[in-house]
Amino acid sequence: MSPAVPSSSHHPVSEQTVRELNRQLVKLDRRLRRRVSVRFNLAMAVAQGAAAAIGATIVAGILVAWLARSVRTIEDVPVLNLLITPELKEAIDTNYPETK
Numbered sequence: 886m887s888p889a890v891p892s893s894s895h896h897p898v899s900e901q902t903v904r905e906l907n908r909q910l911v912k913l914d915r916r917l918r919r920r921v922s923v924r925f926n927l928a929m930a931v932a933q934g935a936a937a938a939i940g941a942t943i944v945a946g947i948l949v950a951w952l953a954r955s956v957r958t959i960e961d962v963p964v965l966n967l968l969i970t971p972e973l974k975e976a977i978d979t980n981y982p983e984t985k
Contacts, residue, residue, distance in 0.1 A: 953977050
């Protein structure tokens with residue numbers, strides 16, 4: 886299957902150029918077929934989901950650590966005292982003694 890070569894005297898195309906263009910088109914066709922394949926899309930979705938879960942876990946850990954370190958400073962705010970139960974204070978004191 887060779888593409889039509891224009892027969893213009895103004896734009897001569899060498900046989901080598903035609904072969905190189907054909908090779909590039911075949912390569913591009915393979916890439917496109919791989920991109921639209923179900924297996925490839927499923928693998929990409931799994932990888933993206935795993936990355937999102939890892940990122941969310943890291944962010945949650947940072948927020949929990951920040952909250953644990955901030956509890957001592959917000960104890961003086963009366964409204965926030967309603968949210969911090971004695972059990973929560975004890976758990977923080979037990980797990981994070983450096984926040985005392």
